[in-house]
Amino acid sequence: MARILIxxxxxxxxxxxxxxxxxxxxxxxxxxxxxxxxxxxAQGGYDLVFLDVGLPDGDGLSLIPYIRQDILAPEIIIITxxxxxxGAELAITGGALDYITKPASLTAMKQAVHRALAFRNGxxxxxxxxxxxxxxxxxxxxxxxxxLAEAASSDAPVLITGETGTGKELFARAIxxxxxxxxxxxxxxxxxxxxxxxxxxxxxxxxxGAFTGADRPREGLIxxxxxxxxxxxxxxxxxxxxxxxxxxxxxxxxxRPVGSGREVASNFRLVxxxxxxxxxxxxxxxxxxxxxxxxxxxxxxxxPLRERLEDIPELAAYFVARGCARYRxxxxxxxxxxxxxxxxxxxxxxxxxxxxxxxxSLVRARxxxxxxxxxxxxxxxxxAARRRIGSGAEGAVGAVGAAxxxxxxxxxxxxxxxxxxxxxxxxxxxxxxxDGGDGALLSVPVGVVNEKSGTDGERVTSCQEAGxxxxxxxxxxxxxxxxxxxxxxxxxxxxxxxARASDIAGVTRQWLYAMLRKHGIARRWDxxxxx
Numbered sequence: 001m002a003r004i005l006i007x008x009x010x011x012x013x014x015x016x017x018x019x020x021x022x023x024x025x026x027x028x029x030x031x032x033x034x035x036x037x038x039x040x041x042a043q044g045g046y047d048l049v050f051l052d053v054g055l056p057d058g059d060g061l062s063l064i065p066y067i068r069q070d071i072l073a074p075e076i077i078i079i080t081x082x083x084x085x086x087g088a089e090l091a092i093t094g095g096a097l098d099y100i101t102k103p104a105s106l107t108a109m110k111q112a113v114h115r116a117l118a119f120r121n122g123x124x125x126x127x128x129x130x131x132x133x134x135x136x137x138x139x140x141x142x143x144x145x146x147x148l149a150e151a152a153s154s155d156a157p158v159l160i161t162g163e164t165g166t167g168k169e170l171f172a173r174a175i176x177x178x179x180x181x182x183x184x185x186x187x188x189x190x191x192x193x194x195x196x197x198x199x200x201x202x203x204x205x206x207x208x209g210a211f212t213g214a215d216r217p218r219e220g221l222i223x224x225x226x227x228x229x230x231x232x233x234x235x236x237x238x239x240x241x242x243x244x245x246x247x248x249x250x251x252x253x254x255x256r257p258v259g260s261g262r263e264v265a266s267n268f269r270l271v272x273x274x275x276x277x278x279x280x281x282x283x284x285x286x287x288x289x290x291x292x293x294x295x296x297x298x299x300x301x302x303x304p305l306r307e308r309l310e311d312i313p314e315l316a317a318y319f320v321a322r323g324c325a326r327y328r329x330x331x332x333x334x335x336x337x338x339x340x341x342x343x344x345x346x347x348x349x350x351x352x353x354x355x356x357x358x359x360x361s362l363v364r365a366r367x368x369x370x371x372x373x374x375x376x377x378x379x380x381x382x383x384a385a386r387r388r389i390g391s392g393a394e395g396a397v398g399a400v401g402a403a404x405x406x407x408x409x410x411x412x413x414x415x416x417x418x419x420x421x422x423x424x425x426x427x428x429x430x431x432x433x434x435d436g437g438d439g440a441l442l443s444v445p446v447g448v449v450n451e452k453s454g455t456d457g458e459r460v461t462s463c464q465e466a467g468x469x470x471x472x473x474x475x476x477x478x479x480x481x482x483x484x485x486x487x488x489x490x491x492x493x494x495x496x497x498x499a500r501a502s503d504i505a506g507v508t509r510q511w512l513y514a515m516l517r518k519h520g521i522a523r524r525w526d527x528x529x530x531x
Contacts, residue, residue, distance in 0.1 A: 006030045053078065061091055068094070077097060187230050201218070234275070
């Protein structure tokens with residue numbers, strides 16, 4: 001018997017499904033609003049949750065991250081009358097097991113429940129993994145921790161994907177530490193740093209005299225990982241011939257060192273990582289499809305830092321504490337504006353870049369007991385200032401009248417390019433007009449910017465010193481801000497329902513999804529902002 005929670009505003013359907021589940025021997029709770037669902041979830045103990053999408057007080061999809069916060073969270077099945085492929089993608093990538101469209105037969109519903117509960121029973125022995133050095137509690141990281149726990153309890157190959165600096169090796173080591181192989185070697189191989197002519201020698205080892213310079217036998221990294229974990233970082237950098245050879249090793253766990261006629265066995269567990277899109281490499285012929293299939297028995301996708309900004313205070317506190325211990329300085333508090341500036345930066349280098357920025361700030365703040373925005377590197381402060389100017393945020397932007405300018409731009413500028421150009425002029429007139437209002441604060445002293453002399457870089461530097469971005473960047477930021485503001489207000493008015501939002505905006509659902517992804521709003525809505 002399982003405890004099942006059903007959220008659906010269709011009373012007849014809710015009664016029908018509840019009755020069917022009761023007859024199957026399950027304990028059932030039926031609710032018709034998101035608020036009631038949250039109250040029921042707060043009591044805990046559910047094994048499975050059915051979520052409708054279009055509800056009176058929001059979108060059921062917005063509950064997925066709330067439900068999936070715990071490693072033993074209930075399984076989720078989406079059931080809706082809206083046949084929306086993009087919505088199904090969002091639901092499944094967010095953690096739902098199934099996406100069922102109405103009308104659906106009771107047989108299909110029961111089969112979905114049986115599959116979900118079988119899956120849940122199969123992972124019932126999972127424990128909270130030890131994750132030293134991995135910081136974050138956002139929904140995206142919680143999903144990663146669940147996959148980490150599943151990977152640690154298995155011996156299957158794992159493929160970790162993510163941008164540079166997201167912590168792929170940290171997760172690989174955590175999988176090893178939490179697995180049954182924890183007491184054995186963890187051997188890391190940077191495939192991108194090995195010369196292609198020496199790759200087989202490095203991986204498989206070689207006999208004395210196998211090639212010029214091989215004056216002694218050498219044990220390969222695969223044999224060194226015997227009993228433990230072999231971590232292939234940037235596995236995408238392996239050449240195709242070496243991929244073929246390694247595929248055989250992965251299948252048979254046996255290989256021949258270079259120059260040897262005897263086979264050697266190694267019982268290793270493989271974890272691979274890449275920042276490349278391997279399916280696209282397969283299409284181009286630069287990565288073997290059969291190797292990709294073997295690698296991705298378990299796939300762990302790490303989110304970039306810009307998609308989990310809610311983790312920044314926790315990350316900052318962790319790296320500050322670690323830095324204070326390393327540099328033997330007293331503890332430092334984190335100023336609110338310091339954290340806000342960190343959240344405004346796009347972090348192309350992800351957590352690795354974040355760590356270095358915090359360390360630089362600590363060095364600059366060695367005589368202060370608090371980290372202030374002035375301690376941040378200039379690249380972070382400039383990027384944050386430009387983002388605020390573009391987004392019309394309160395604070396420094398309010399001082400130059402940008403927030404008011406955003407409100408005056410109107411909500412229709414997404415649809416017409418001509419209107420966008422008119423709004424550019426309206427923005428500039430508002431921000432720099434001679435009306436003696438807030439915009440007067442944008443006036444530039446004579447001689448600060450000289451367009452007739454100096455390089456572009458010098459003019460950009462002059463603009464930065466004057467507190468202004470260059471015009472092109474200001475214009476692009478203004479347009480991006482207006483689009484983002486429109487989309488967020490549109491989703492708010494539609495209560496997070498994308499189908500309803502596309503009808504209000506008079507655009508196709510596909511176009512709206514593309515715009516949401518362009519501005520990163522699809523991810524934020526998926527994590528609860530559209531509720």
